[in-house]
Amino acid sequence: MNWKGVFPAVTTKFHPDGSLDMDLFFKNLDFQLESGVHGIILGGTLGESSVLSQEEKITLTRETVKHINGKVPVILNIAEGATQDAVFWAKKAEELGASGLMILPPMRYAADAREVVTYFKAVANSTSLPMMIYNNPVDYKTLVTVDMFAELAECPNIQAIKESTRDISNVTRMINRFGDRFQILCGVDTLAMEELLMGAVGWVAGLVCAFPKETVAIYNLVQEGKIEEAREIYRWFLPLLELDIHPKLVQYIKLAEHHCGIGSEYVRAPRLTLIGEERERIEKIILDGIKNRPLL
Template sequence: MNWKGVFPAITTKFHSDGSLDMDLFFKNIDFQLECGVHGFILGGTLGESSVLSQEEKITLTRETVNYLDGKVPVILNIAEGATKDALFWAAKAEELGAEGLMLLPPMRYAADAREVVTYFKAVANSTKLPIMIYNNPTDYKTLVTIDMFAELVECENIESVKESTRDISNVTRMRNRFGDRFKILCGVDTLAMEELVMGADGWVAGLVCAFPKETVAIFNLVNEGKYDEAREIYRWFIPLLELDIHPKLVQYIKLAEQHCGIGSEYVRAPRLTLIGEERERVEKIITEGLAKRPKL
């Protein structure tokens, strides 16, 4: 598994009646492929995994794998409360042809370090698929510490980390402790350029769902050492990227996709589409960004 590059945490598209809109989903995927993304992550927070049925997750995974037909890898997110459920999804992902897993600590239970490491090892030892650990203590309340990663080294298929601790220096700490043993992907849009400059291998991105060309351009320019050019795009992008670090990131990013013509704002309850002052404020950010969009 090549964990280097831009990996969209893809949104799940719905019709107004709440059913899956696979045509619009693949329209978005096609555009992102044209812009040069390196893989797709299904069933994350942006994918509204918590409100998808088991059958819908299976359908979404199977159809995406078949549609992409090996062009870029499909990575399935696992965010479960029970170890047996995580093991089920690891096996199902392998069966459906996914090429990797993104794995969160146990949900809905504040597990301690021993429990989290045991959980991660149980999933890793059950599958041949490569795994990216999602380290996001801000949103999910569990910090995967450097010492915990030291225990996970023995699981060869735990290959990477989605670094969302909000501490840029964690990239350096991981490199100092483990060298290149774990690939590091930034998971916070507003810290992406900073972490890439500090040596992160990739970017698990949110606003890429609406703005893939700019996201990929920043990644490529940083990798080419063209920091001034990357910084110019990044400064334009920051007001939009801040939509990714809000509890309503799903509604915000889906509204941006709609304005860009590659998505819709439809979400599943309990989420509701935006109204009133909040909608006006978010649309102002999006429309101003589109008006000032850099020519690449």
């Protein structure tokens, strides 16, 4: 498993009646691949996993693996409250042909450090798939500390970290402690270039769903040491990237996909599509971004 590069946390596409729109989903996937992304992540927050049925998650995983056909890794996100459910999805992902897992700490219950470590180890020991720990204490209220990662290093298939603590120095902190034992991927769009410069090797991205070429260009330019060129694109991108750090990121990013012609704004309740002043404000950000899109 190569964790380096741009990994879109893709949205799930729906018809107006709420059913899965697989044709539109595949259209977006194809555009991601054509733009040079390095992997696909299913079932994250952007994927509206919490409102998908078990059958729909299985369908999305199976059909994505089939459609991608080995071109890039397909990663399934696990966000469960019960250890047995997390283990179920780890085994199911392996059965369906996924390449790896991204996993959050236990949902809903505020587990302590011992419980979180035990949870992650139980899932890791249930599968041969490589795993990425999603460390996001801001949104999910559980911090996976450096000392906790020292215990998790015992599991060889825990290989990567989606770094979403909002603390850029945590990249350096982890590298100082573990060297290259864990691959670090930035999980916050507005900090991506900064964390890539500090040693992160990948970007789990959100606005990539609508703007994959620009996202990949920033990543590639940083890798090539062309910092001025990357910074110019990043400065254009920032107002759009800030749509990723809002509770309505799903609605905002889906609206951006709609305006870019590679998605729709349909969401599942309790989410609702945007209206009124909020819609006008977000559309202006999106349309201004499209109008002023940099030449790559």
